[in-house]
Amino acid sequence: MNSVRPGRLGIGVIGAGKVGAVLGAALRAAQHAVVGVSAVSEASRERAELLLPGVPVLEIPEIIERAELVLLAVPDDALPELVAGLAETGAWQPGQLVAHTSGRHGVSVLAPAQAKGAIGLAIHPAMTFTGMSLDLTRLTDCAFGVTAPRTVLPIAQALVVEMGAEPIVIEEQDRPLYHAALAHASNHLVTIAAQAAQMLSSAGADQPERLLGPLMRASLENALASGEGALTGPVARGDAGTVRVHREALLGYELEHGSTDIRQAYEELARATAKRAFERGLLKDAQATEILDILSTRSTPEDPQ
Known part of the structure; x- marks a missing residue:
């Protein structure tokens, strides 16, 4: 392995995707030396050239x-096999x-490397990446969700701090729940925004994003x-009539456009909202029951629920 200044590491980046190239550039900005990067696709090669100029593109064994x-900045499912x-x-x-930068995995996925004497760290950035310098x-x-053996946890935390971010320790057994929470908050927010924009466009709004x-x-x-x-809105206020009108409108939209995902998402989230509002005393029992009944009733024979 290459020698570097005290406290600085020679870093090899496997996977010049949106995450790997950016984190490699962040560690390079912290005065670590990026000694090589793997990049297979044309897009990843261009990203490596942009964010890691002068770093040689090498085969994985040579990088290691x-x-x-x-x-290791590779997809979750590819990590164990790699x-x-x-x-x-x-x-x-x-x-x-x-x-590795996987949100789902802790350090147990690195067991084959650890068996060879390597030291495993899991550092997952809780943000979405564009793969550009603005990241x-x-x-x-x-x-970052950080997981590592206690003896080397400070190393993982220091790497995150050097990139300008905040390390938050996640225990090994909690990684799947941690990652599910982030996916639920981020990915499903995008789905909700897209569904709402679709409905607004059908309602005549030319620029739904402005609303x-x-x-x-x-x-x-x-x-x-x-x-x-x-929390606000008709469910939290117990406005059952408004919830009924919403559902009828969504059933009509579904019949016209042949799309069931919007109605189903609205109903499931409205049910969850009603239950949580009731548990916190925002809704009376009768109000919550009426809203849940509306959301579960077959309104038309064509309703595929």
């Missing part, structure tokens, strides 16, 4: 041979740091600041 810290396959070829080196600025407002932007941003900020105390 050169690196003191190997950053780590195990490299262990079978004898690629991992004793004392080598191996960090480097956004890292300063980002938190949704201020509303969704304010709702998110209020929810983060006040939790469920920020």
Whole structure:
């Protein structure tokens, strides 16, 4: 492995996707040396050239041979096979740091590398990436879910801090729940926004984002600041008649457009909202029951529920 200045690491980046290239650039900005990057597709090669100029594009075994810290930025499902396959070829080196960026996995997925003497770290950035330089600025407002053995946890935390972000320790057994929470908050928010924009377009709004932007941003900020105390709308108020009208409109939209996902999403989220509002004393028992009955009733023979 290459020698570097004290406290600085020679870093190899495996996977020049949107995450790997950005984190490699962030660690390089912290004065670590990026000794090599793997990039297969044309897009990943262009990204590596943009964010990691001058860093050689190498084959994975050569990167591991050169690196003191190997950053694995590959899809969740590809990670176990990659780590195990490299262990079978004898690629991992004793004392080598191996960090992955998967949200779902902790350090147990790195067991084949650890069996060869490598030191496993899990550092997952809780943000979405564009794969462009603006992500480097956004890292300063980002938190990482960090998992590592207690003896080396400070190393993982220090790497995150050096990238300008905040490390939050997640225990190994909690990684799937942690990742599900982030996916639920981020991915499903996109789905809700897309569904709402689709409905608004059908209702005649030429620029649905002008209606949704201020509303969704304010709702998110209020929810983060006040939790469920920020809850508003017809379900939280117990306005069963409005919920009934909403559902009838969505059933009509479904029959006209042949799309069931919007109605189903509205109903499931309205049920969850009603139950949580009742548990917190925002709704009386009769109000919650009426709303849940409306959401569960077959309104028309064509209703495929």
